[in-house]
Amino acid sequence: MTNHYKNTISVVYLLFCLFITSASARSSLIRQFTDDLNTNLQQENGAGPIQNLDETHYLNNNQEIASRDYKVSASNTVKGLRDRRPATYSLKMESFNTLLKSTYAERYESRPFSAGGYNWTLVVYPNGNKVDSGSGYLSLYVAIDNSTLVAAHQEVYADLRFYIFNKNERKYFTIQDTDVWRFNVFKTMWGFSHVLPVDTFKDPTNGYLYDGDHCEFGVDVIVPSLFEKSELFTVTEKFDNPRFTWTIRGFSTLLKDTYYSDVFSIGGRSWNIQVSPNGRGTGEGKALSMYLNLNVNEKLRPYEKIYVRAKLRVLNQSQLSNIERQLDNWYNGPEHGRGYSWGYHEFISFSDLRDTSKGFVVNDVLMVQVEMEAISLTKYFPN
Structure with a gap:
């Protein structure tokens, strides 16, 4: 009885081993078939080697x-x-x-x-x-x-x-x-x-x-680097008091070549009107010369400029037409060249000034004026 039981167990164990071996072979066969099928499909579709992940x-x-x-x-x-x-x-x-x-x-x-x-x-x-x-x-x-x-x-x-x-x-x-x-x-x-x-x-x-x-x-x-320096340019066109008038008395007694008005401030800058009674440049001996100057005490950087649009006038004191000329220029600092002064060598002729009927010189008084229309300001960062 015992021997028969042992024989039965041996047969069952042998059958189990045969089943495992068969399953493993079938799995290997299926995996090989699948791999071959994938390879064939890739070749048929023109696919290349499989890349790693x-x-x-x-x-x-x-x-x-x-x-x-x-x-x-x-x-x-x-x-x-x-x-x-x-x-x-x-x-x-x-x-x-x-x-x-x-x-x-x-x-x-x-x-x-x-x-x-x-x-x-x-x-x-x-x-x-x-x-x-x-x-x-x-x-x-x-x-x-x-x-x-x-x-x-x-x-x-x-x-x-x-x-x-x-x-x-x-x-x-x-x-x-x-x-x-x-x-x-x-x-x-x-x-x-x-x-x-x-x-x-x-x-x-x-x-x-x-x-x-x-x-x-x-x-x-x-690869552009971020800027470290910058500037902001603005133009002001409205001023609380855009006009400055200079009354010159005893005009016929002026002997010097050049005269300057008092300093006045408009647009955050200081200015002077300059007149040459005997004329300068092309106006010498025949016309009054007049200019708008940036005051000598204004300190600008060597590269800094100020845009100015203004009107220079010789006022008519008989309610007739003024003599008016336009300025539209860039100013630089007085210590950086001649761009601190702009105007006209031949602003008004001597003949018009001396003709009392024209109304420009009355009781030996000449009146000149500047009206500022635009002044620029440039801020630099860092200052």
Whole structure:
């Protein structure tokens, strides 16, 4: 009885082992069949080798934000020809057609190069970046090495200009955007999906592909620094009291060449009217000369200028028409050249002044006036 029981257990154990072995073989057969089927499907669909997960994530991360052609108008893109070579990086190729014919080598990445304190890579899609709607076009991009970003939220603004050498013209075809490109850890690659049609590029008669299989690409990456200095220019056109009148008594007794009015203040600046009774320059001996001067005590920086629009007048004391002349000039500081004084050598002739019927000199009194219409102010930061 005991022996029969042992034999029964042995038979059951043997059957169990045979079942496990059979199941394992079936699983292996199914897995092998599935792998072979997937491989065949990939080959039939023209698929390439399977990329590892890290590489796939890197490519997709860049491709998703490759260009902004879809959201900017064509007027923001500027194309042209220029003599100057790329200033940041140049990429020359002597076997470009090999990439054009490749099924799997969809793009070429340059070695990293430095610009503006960051590392970059020039990326060329010979047959266009299909993910970025670039099929049938040559696509060019720049990718930033996000390890050079010191913080996850950091953004880098860059001006990009891409180059393609044209041997026929002996110049570089360039394409750029009028706006800057904003790079961060989520947007690491920017550029253009439609640079040139592939057919245009690979036609040797157009000059982009030359000497059999040669071509040259390039890029300028300019990372502008934030300004540390600035200025604010404003113009005031309304004043509480825009006029200053100077009454000159004993006009016929004035013997000196030049006389100055009292100092007056309008628009936050100090001024003087200057008259030369005997005339100056082209007016010497035949006309009164009159000028509006920025007062000598006004201190301006060497580069600072003041815009002034004003009217100079010799007033008519008989209620007839005044003699009026317009000023529209830039003033600089008295210590920085002759631009602190503007006016007219021949403001009013001696004959008009001496003719008492004209009403300009009455009881040996001459009245002159300035009316300010606009005065500028420039504030500098830091001061």
